[in-house]
Amino acid sequence: MNSTTGKCLCGQITVSITQEALNATEKIALCRCKNCCQSGGCLGSINVIAPISAVKISDEPKIYHDSNTDSGKTIQRAFCSNCGSPIYTVSPNMPGVQVFKLGLFDEIPKPSMELYCKSKPFWDKSIDGTKQFDTMPTK
Numbered sequence: 842m843n844s845t846t847g848k849c850l851c852g853q854i855t856v857s858i859t860q861e862a863l864n865a866t867e868k869i870a871l872c873r874c875k876n877c878c879q880s881g882g883c884l885g886s887i888n889v890i891a892p893i894s895a896v897k898i899s900d901e902p903k904i905y906h907d908s909n910t911d912s913g914k915t916i917q918r919a920f921c922s923n924c925g926s927p928i929y930t931v932s933p934n935m936p937g938v939q940v941f942k943l944g945l946f947d948e949i950p951k952p953s954m955e956l957y958c959k960s961k962p963f964w965d966k967s968i969d970g971t972k973q974f975d976t977m978p979t980k
């Protein structure tokens with residue numbers, strides 16, 4: 842199956858995601874929550890929600906159990922133990938999927954939604970054409 846490969850900053854961890862999962866643009870979100878900002882040292886993270894079967898990871902990332910979450914549930918934040926790049930998150934609220942950081946990839950698809958816009962700094966702009974949510978949309 843056709844897939845695209847990204848890697849952490851040092852290259853220890855590579856992630857391959859099927860093109861099919863990457864093309865499901867409604868599953869691509871910019872998350873502006875404080876936890877994403879802190880774990881990445883940035884303005885947020887661009888993520889794709891991918892079924893575990895659509896992804897191959899080359900190495901075992903380190904897991905941080907993040908319990909300081911909005912939902913109160915502990916999520917797992919996987920990161921490279923060598924360079925610290927965030928790789929993916931897993932949440933008990935979303936069984937069967939991993940949420941991958943698209944910053945690892947050369948080509949970053951445009952997000953279709955923005956989450957936790959309430960945490961956005963006042964000087965930052967939203968991306969044209971996205972659906973914007975103040976927190977996490979509940980489906």
Ligand SMILES: [Zn+2]
Nearest residue numbers: 849851921924
């Ligand atoms: Zn690394």
Ligand SMILES: [Zn+2]
Nearest residue numbers: 872873874877
């Ligand atoms: Zn987030």
